[in-house]
Amino acid sequence: MLGDIASVIVDGALISAVYALIAIGFTMVFGVGGVLNLAHGALIMAGAYTYLSLVSDSILASVTLHPIVAFPLTIVIVGLISYGLYVVLVRTIEENVVITFLATIVVAIAFTELVTLVFHAQPYQYSVVPGVLQVQALGTRILYVELAAFVASWVAMGLLWYYVTKTDSGRSIRATSMSERGAMLTGVDVSGVRARTWLVAGGLAGIAGVFLGGIGAAEPTMWLEPLALAFIIVVVGGIGSIKGSVAAAYIVGYLQTATGQFLGQSVRGIMSLVVLVVVLLVLPQGLYGTEFVHE
């Protein structure tokens, strides 16, 4: 029992950090551009498959990079994919919310088919950091990959925090999310800010993708779950709020881990959906969000 509780505490903390990464990118894009990017899950999948292609010799025989090189490269590539998605597609249609909404989900589904075409439907397993750490005192065990995910995600969040609070380029992102008109009046290039937000969100999704694929497996339908998670976390935390996303990621992450541990894995996914519905009914604006509801 003590071991169970300890493993819930540890596992919850580890997986929640990745969830936070997923949700932050999603909520930033919404906060700055008012665009709900339903292709966000596809970017996470892009992260997993890019990393897989770079490190494994079974996909591209000529390319086999060391993880230390492949990891940052993956982040850059997925960031650029996200940036390209914005510039080529979303920028031309973003004034119409409904069209953007539909276009991004179609991109996500099309991406599934593309991945199936190139990599086939079967799941790929790959290791990011091999090995297991036994914690004898608590009677629990931690995969090194989970630990690495935890560290990488908090480093990324720290860098992001530094970027949006200490640098002008990052501060203009925050300014735009607070008031687009105000930002424009103080000389912020709003269109550039949006594009940069997509770049950052893509990079974060790339990190999350590498680790989600590493903890589970890379497969063509792996975007659905993270997208639903991003939804749930962002709604619980309040749409557009980074702080809310981190808090909600931990709530959802712990809840999932605890229900998975004590009630069984099949209940695990359903639990967060139930939480979502309850939050929507009781606290529709989320923990830190702005009002988005009417009676």
Place this chain on the structure above:
Amino acid sequence: MSDREQTGQGVGRLVGRAESVLRDNILAQGAGVIGAVGQPAERLLWPVAERYNRRLGERFGEVTGLQLLLLVVALGGLVTAPLWGPDYLRPLTLGAVWAIFAMGWDIQSGYTGYISFGHSALSGAAGYTTGLLTLHLSPELPLFVTVPLSILATTALGLAIAVPSLRLRGPYFSLVTFVTVLLFYRLTKALSHWTNGLRGIRVDVFTYDLTLQYYMVVVPMLAVAATLTYVGRSDVGTVLIAIRENEDAVSAAGLDPTKFKLWSFVLSAVPMGIGGVLLAHVNAGVDPQTFVIVDNSIQMIAMAVIGGMSSILGPLGGAFLFVGLRDVFLVGLGEELRWLALWLLVLLVLVFARDGLFRLLWRALGALGGDRR
């Protein structure tokens, strides 16, 4: 501005250029040719259209001669399909089922702008009601028991989704509907001892006579099309579109938008129920992969988008086009490439022809009638 952003704008400009070349040269030329043929035809047909307009125009919308011709040809083609396309009865039957879904989605999401990603859950509810009734109660249950019960169950589920979620505005509504599908999908697995999990439940087909089966689907489809076109053209349809354009204005006019949105959801759930029952019998079974998964909801949306959202008949045409491409014309491409091509088509329509292909056609035909209307 960074180099990257300049490249981005370059790409944007290139797309814009391609678009204008397409518009100015190819489409304009085409329009010239069509005009030369179309205008005399229009003059010939106009008296017939006028008679139609006087009798039914108020209820189903006024048409020009060529538009009426299109409708008559399409209707004639559907009714006589077993004569001219006996080999295509299966895709046509499926096209008709999906047309019901696309139209059902359209009266709710297309008209009000509240995009639902959850409509496959509604069709699934109908399919599963039929399936569960036949599996656990009696396989001998007659259709006049299972069909109304399935539609009723769909409507009930529709209300259960709509009542809480329609209090929410904008994206939240879509999020909840999306999650509903995931929940439904998980439940079919979690309740495997009832639903047989991924294997699904076997349901008897209506009949092994493909022609008869085709008519058993097409007739309800035409009824749904007529009803929803009538509703869309009525005051209710106007209010629903007004909700999409400016919900506050609707409230200010003294109408309760939430009440109308609920009605649109019910109007949408009933066709989803009809379509769900039909699909269960046409497919000889119900399982989460062909009924519930999110992709199915997106397919309904894709059909409505291709045809033209908020026009009922547009989604109907879009469904036949989509299923035709999917099951007949693009089959040679292989599973993944075929889907990739389809989704690309949907994306292109979303970006370059937001109002949909069939509405473009409809307008082009209408334009040939000049300003007689």
